Amino acid sequence: MQPPTYPPKPRPGDRIAVLSPSSGLPGLLPLPYELGLTRLEKDFGLVPVEYPTTRKMGSTPRERADDIHAAFADPTIRAVIASIGGDDQITVLPLLDRELIRASPKPFFGWSDNTNLLAYLWNTGIVAFHGGSVMCELGRPGSMDPLTEASLRAALFTPGPYELAPATRFRDTDRDWADPETFRSEPETRPGTGWTLHGPQRVVEGRTWGGNLETLSGLLTAGREIQEDLSAYDGCVLLLETSEELPDADEVFRMLWDMGERGLLRRFPALLMGRPKTWSLERRNSPEQSALYAREQRAAVLRALDAYAPGTMAVLDVDFGHTDPQLVIPYGGTARVDGPARRITVMY
Known part of the structure; x- marks a missing residue:
């Protein structure tokens, strides 16, 4: 376990990795996913970057671990957000390279089955964020809830108390x-x-x-x-x-x-x-x-x-x-x- 560090925050115009560390539901249910990507880009001003397993159902734990490594290692990626949760992310944890991730800390947003990765980052010394996903919060039918949007926007861009x-x-x-x-x-x-x-x-x-x-x-x-x-x-x-x-x-x-x-x-x-x-x-x-x-x-x-x-x-x-x-x-x-x-x- 390392002392906690808040990673640098992204700014509008930065690239943000969109990963599916658990389930590749974007491939089965594209409507909320595409809506979430649109809001991420138009409303939050970020550039979503997808990876090989982001829309792939049935990807292996190794494939998902490789995507996590690629997102954290890429210096042009300034934050990482999960598409959605799932139920088998625990199988990805043993395949992760803690030193690679620790060397390039980035804000990670996710919840539900992403509790696995949140706990992993806690032990790595990287402060992450419980909440925010592309399909559920950003892809909400109608419009984003104002309370959700304000909280996610502050967590993404604004350091300090909230x-x-x-x-x-x-x-x-x-x-x-x-x-x-x-x-x-x-x-x-x-x-x-x-x-x-x-x-x-x-x-x-x-x-x-x-x-x-x-x-x-x-x-x-x-x-x-x-x-x-x-x-x-x-x-x-x-x-x-x-x-x-x-x-x-x-x-x-x-x-x-x-x-x-x-x-x-x-x-x-x-x-x-x-x-x-x-x-x-x-x-x-x-x-x-x-x-x-x-x-x-x-x-x-x-x-x-x-x-x-x-x-x-x-x-x-x-x-x-x-x-x-x-x-x-x-x-x-x-x-x-x-x-x-x-x-x-x-x-x-």
């Missing part, structure tokens, strides 16, 4: 990305619920670590990119969020239970828990079912904290991860959680 704010409205349902009609109107949203605070109310400032809970659980099981000396996480701010696979409350509790039994959960004086995804195309919950799912997940998280980390301050339903709008949070960078003032400030 205060997060709860969404006044959010979207939980999805539409078919293969249907052109999906992209001709704004998605339906519902009123925001604000944040829920739990535990001792104080001010905590520290490096962030964590990510998608299911992916993080896989890293813990495999013993990859997890520090043997758990004191490395002392004083850090834990980020956790769940995916569209909709793990039930018992499963969420068991994953946190494992972290607790390992002695990991209590290392973090603060937890930011993302607003849970409660609906998917495979599990189309009613509003009542969605509300129940969210309540049960919150209860599971708090039960685990009460058992293993009663001194941890938690902020629930923060708008990051598998939600829309999505706030970008530095991964390995600094977050300040002010419980009494109900404020969260991150350092971009």
